[in-house]
Amino acid sequence: MTKPVKGFSKRSKKEKVSWIIDTFFQNNIDAEKIIKKYWNEDEKLQQLHDEFIENTITNYYLPFGVAPNFLINGTLHTIPMAIEESSVVAAASKAAKFWYDRGGFTTEVLGTTKIGQVHFLYEGCTKKLTAFFKQVVPKLLSSTQSITQNMEKRGGGITGITLKDKTDKLDNYYQIHCEFETLDAMGANFINSCLEQFAKTLKQEALLFDDFSNTEKNISIVMSILSNFTPNCLVKASVSCPVSDLKIGDISGEEFAQKFITAVKIAEIEPYRAVTHNKGIMNGIDAVVLATGNDFRAIEAGVHAYAAKGGQYKSLTHANIENGIFKFWIELPLALGTVGGLTKLHPLVKLALEILQKPNAKELMQIVAVAGLAQNFGALHSLTTTGIQKGHMKMHLMNILNQLGATKSEKTTIAAYFEGKTVTHSNVVTKFNEVRG
């Protein structure tokens, strides 16, 4: 390929696939077969998926699994998860059952505020800008009425609008900092539409404000956009039980609890560990976020920024013992939606929400937080007892054997051989060749 392709986006899907085959897979008809093998037979359904984004050539499969037995505030849930990483669903299910037997999970939504900002430059007297802003707020709000009326009917809308002077950080830089209640919608389109209207109105009205000089009238809008940093769209989930109920096999409850708490403390003070600790939490969280049609990049960005908000990157979970009671909890921002976006469009998202018994956004926040806490419990449980590789290696071994096309009986023989041994790709290949002979 030495020349750019022109008008690619305007070609049909078939033409796009042909171009890819011609360009990258000369004399290789398998590639086209693979692309098409992943198309859904139902043309209408396939078209629906094709139109979610641009230049779609096929469907990328993520395994869609379920983790049952989550007791949350007294109600049993089965949690749908879309994730490619082995052990995540297994660990979630195991943690769910463990805490089912110990009273389950307790959750609470601490806030639902979402944030958006109009970033602009204003060259002039700050006092005059403040006076102008005070006067223009009603106009800003009324100019968004056609966008907000339905949200307001349902009890949401714009809940705060403030002028922020940021000129100490950057010359002439101010913000309109807004708060929103978007109820069951993630609300990105709603918030961005409001903000872009604010920007328009702000610019127009400034031209009419008599106290402004000509320079002052000329407000320059840099951009208008929601924030994925949502420290007040917050949820908490916890588990607790008497320390004595944590006895696991040969390990006493006291010993398990102390080691577990130490592992959490390390994640609270050591960033190298905290990042991985929280990564494990996100394994559980993103799996549900994806299955329920939410935007995992938005959730990831908000969560990690929250973990770093005190100036040092820290654990999202915490644990302690008080009066003989072990407690383990998570607190994190989750700006999720259960209406709009993909929630009605993607049939499997709809199915996932039905498995969750049609939660509203607040309920989903709580379920997702629980999935994160359960995942962290499972990870720390493994890490502080058997180590993480034992479980991973079992799955890893099976994946390698599948790739080698091992039969069921070959799998059994080889799995038995690797019990307690180190699984590496080359070790497995060697053993496989030996077994197959």
Added chain:
Amino acid sequence: MTKPVKGFSKRSKKEKVSWIIDTFFQNNIDAEKIIKKYWNEDEKLQQLHDEFIENTITNYYLPFGVAPNFLINGTLHTIPMAIEESSVVAAASKAAKFWYDRGGFTTEVLGTTKIGQVHFLYEGCTKKLTAFFKQVVPKLLSSTQSITQNMEKRGGGITGITLKDKTDKLDNYYQIHCEFETLDAMGANFINSCLEQFAKTLKQEALLFDDFSNTEKNISIVMSILSNFTPNCLVKASVSCPVSDLKIGDISGEEFAQKFITAVKIAEIEPYRAVTHNKGIMNGIDAVVLATGNDFRAIEAGVHAYAAKGGQYKSLTHANIENGIFKFWIELPLALGTVGGLTKLHPLVKLALEILQKPNAKELMQIVAVAGLAQNFGALHSLTTTGIQKGHMKMHLMNILNQLGATKSEKTTIAAYFEGKTVTHSNVVTKFNEVRG
């Protein structure tokens, strides 16, 4: 559902699906149809995907698209992307073409070091521990030989091993902090296997160290695990051109560049903006990470922690003008692999890597960094000129119309009507009902 389900993971896929249908979808045969509609016809292929994780019931579709025309260090690339968010592939393609016409992208890998740690508690004299550690290092290394030999043959392995005293942060807390070179593998299994072996050897050898008291001999391993914080597994990507070449429509190059640079500066100083700015970058990055079978949670955690490393969460991209040349660049950690994991198992991952012309890990780091930079360029371009809603709303409108089952001619009519108007779900439904009559 009032009782937990027992032995769920041991049931067959069909039994799992039946349980879900019975439990959540009484009298609703559609749910079962939907689950099965997403199964691949090819049973063997389906089984492969089922076995990636536990309790798989079907395949979750993410659209798999391609963004062509990326000129990277003089070579043209077409970048595969798996992502559900509309506009991401379109923005990437647009940015690729824009920079193709201006010399393309330049990239550089700044480091490939990966990190892992054994976290342990030691109650005693630090000096003695230091002496012990110095003596035991050769044994630690030789005990991992069966794990490292293949990696070493290829030029990688354990590149650093240090004892760290963290007792100022937590009583008795020390680490073996290790550095690894894992070449084209992401290396999680390799690193974790080495670390678990280090922990075993450390504990055993401590028992034999004569200078230790009995308490000192009893080293307590808390956990052994890689870190997803990889600030020295780093890549840089940049674009540059004369400011005059940035003329876009009516906007002069100077005006565009100044506004663009202001937008980047805002993301450098204002965390509420920085989080969203970086979220947009991750739209591009995760799409390639997913398509190439890498772990996006690991990448997300590492990148956001890197953005927060200075104590305040900041932009990953930067921009300036020097001597009339506009420059825009990104620097971020990307611990990626092109062998192992899903790379050989998932047929579409294999295809994605073939479209990328079989990159090694370093080449993939550069391609992924470019996808992130391109995405940020596209987002800032839209944000600082037309606003982000114009493009989003067009896609949003089409999604709603698809959901309503609009015909091609209805789509054309309604799209024309909404040109310049605010798209909300209810507005579209009203208009759709009016058009259909």
